[in-house]
Amino acid sequence: MSENKQAPRAAVGSSTTSPGSDNNDIRRRGFFRWLALGWLAFAAATGGFFIVIIRFLYPNVLFEPPQTFKIGFPDEFSPNSVDTRFKKKHNAWVVRDDESIFALSTTCTHLGCTPNWLLTENKFKCPCHGSGFRITGINFEGPAPRPLERFKIGLLDDGQILVDKTKSYKWEKGEWENKDSFLKV
Amino acid sequence: MEKPDNKKPLLERMGESQVWKSIIRSGVPRTRRQRMHAILGSVFLHLHPARLPKHAVKVGYTWCMGGLSFFLFVNLTITGILLMFYYRPTVEYAFTDIIDLAEQVPLGIMRELHRWTAHAMVLIVWLHMVRVFMTGSYKPPREFNWGVGVILMTLTLLLSFTGYLLPWDQLAIWAVTVGSNMARATPFLGHEGPGAALLAIGDINLIHVGSDVRFALLGGRFVGEATLLRFYVLHCIGIPFIAMIFMAVHFWRIRKDGGISGPL
Numbered sequence: 001m002s003e004n005k006q007a008p009r010a011a012v013g014s015s016t017t018s019p020g021s022d023n024n025d026i027r028r029r030g031f032f033r034w035l036a037l038g039w040l041a042f043a044a045a046t047g048g049f050f051i052v053i054i055r056f057l058y059p060n061v062l063f064e065p066p067q068t069f070k071i072g073f074p075d076e077f078s079p080n081s082v083d084t085r086f087k088k089k090h091n092a093w094v095v096r097d098d099e100s101i102f103a104l105s106t107t108c109t110h111l112g113c114t115p116n117w118l119l120t121e122n123k124f125k126c127p128c129h130g131s132g133f134r135i136t137g138i139n140f141e142g143p144a145p146r147p148l149e150r151f152k153i154g155l156l157d158d159g160q161i162l163v164d165k166t167k168s169y170k171w172e173k174g175e176w177e178n179k180d181s182f183l184k185v
Numbered sequence: 186m187e188k189p190d191n192k193k194p195l196l197e198r199m200g201e202s203q204v205w206k207s208i209i210r211s212g213v214p215r216t217r218r219q220r221m222h223a224i225l226g227s228v229f230l231h232l233h234p235a236r237l238p239k240h241a242v243k244v245g246y247t248w249c250m251g252g253l254s255f256f257l258f259v260n261l262t263i264t265g266i267l268l269m270f271y272y273r274p275t276v277e278y279a280f281t282d283i284i285d286l287a288e289q290v291p292l293g294i295m296r297e298l299h300r301w302t303a304h305a306m307v308l309i310v311w312l313h314m315v316r317v318f319m320t321g322s323y324k325p326p327r328e329f330n331w332g333v334g335v336i337l338m339t340l341t342l343l344l345s346f347t348g349y350l351l352p353w354d355q356l357a358i359w360a361v362t363v364g365s366n367m368a369r370a371t372p373f374l375g376h377e378g379p380g381a382a383l384l385a386i387g388d389i390n391l392i393h394v395g396s397d398v399r400f401a402l403l404g405g406r407f408v409g410e411a412t413l414l415r416f417y418v419l420h421c422i423g424i425p426f427i428a429m430i431f432m433a434v435h436f437w438r439i440r441k442d443g444g445i446s447g448p449l
Contacts, residue, residue: 026242049263052292052295053263053267055291055292056267056270056290056291056292056295057270058291059271059289059290059291060289060290060291061285061289061290
């Protein structure tokens with residue numbers, strides 16, 4: 001077996017590594033020049049492709065509901081009620097109390113589950129750990145440390161209400177005073 | 186701990202650091218013996234021979250075709266994995282996802298890279314075979330590796346064929362319909378093949394259109410939803426997995442059969 005392994009190598013060695021042939025063709029300096037050039041080109045190509053890969057991972061088009069959406073005219077919402085039509089698609093409740101309309105986030109402030117609106121008990125109740133929120137979004141029971149967040153809400157020129165989820169308002173920071181966090185009715 | 190000797194050059198100090206030694210295992214190699222040890226001690230470098238015959242760098246002899254085949258395979262693996270982030274192998278989405286890969290996905294060239302690299306790989310693998318044949322490199326002790334190479338070439342063509350279906354356009358569906366019809370004629374296993382009629386109990390044929398080897402390949406009687414999923418799995422997991430095993434043997438045997446072949 002070892003003879004088999006050696007045979008071609010020996011045959012090759014006899015013709016190319018004769019003592020006088022060291023100074024032919026490739027010289028040390030030239031070899032390293034090409035080697036360096038080769039590695040540089042390889043590094044550049046690899047680096048370029050790496051950038052392409054990173055960019056590739058950030059999609060240009062999202063197949064998600066838009067962050068801003070129209071919810072209709074103010075008189076479509078009856079006083080002291082919670083509208084759950086936009087919960088599934090947009091993760092928002094539209095609440096109307098005595099004097100304003102506001103959009104509440106459906107993300108529980110405890111660990112991010114989605115609470116349910118319990119009409120008979122007049123509260124939002126999270127099924128995961130039992131956090132409860134008033135119709136205003138203020139937490140009153142369970143582990144939730146702070147009220148639900150409100151989304152930006154405003155009137156469009158056509159009279160419809162627009163909800164913008166890119167901006168949210170936190171009660172504990174006093175942001176519910178902001179006039180964009182509710183709609184006076 | 187020893188204080189770093191600031192008089193030594195940075196590279197030298199790096200080579201003697203614990204981090205370097207834990208990764209590279211040997212210090213900066215200085216003798217031929219140490220250099221050989223450094224090559225053999227690295228999982229990546231050990232794929233290369235510790236010492237290279239001078240003729241091995243003569244590209245004119247090997248055309249670098251084997252290395253290029255492997256390079257293209259690595260490219261296809263990387264671009265293929267990236268495509269899997271966006272492509273869904275279902276009748277509902279496959280075609281539109283391919284359109285999206287060109288029109289909406291960033292840069293829009295990943296699928297083209299994959300496609301053209303695949304074409305190039307088929308070509309290069311054939312040229313690799315031509316080179317090996319023309320130089321007589323299939324002769325003993327390399328005849329076993331030639332056999333492994335033939336299997337690898339077949340796997341390359343099967344990868345190409347299974348990938349062909351994934352765009353799920355008219356070309357893909359009918360090309361695979363035509364191509365997979367060949368399986369009908371498989372001896373004994375295809376329902377139109379020689380000997381299939383012999384496998385019968387009384388009047389009942391065991392091998393028919395709903396039970397032959399083509400049925401197993403397509404997951405149905407025609408190229409449909411099940412076929413798309415089967416070809417996707419074969420293309421992304423099944424065949425590459427088998428090909429990688431054969432490639433490992435192929436590269437290993439190059440070394441064991443006396444290194445890269447050269448002029449006699």
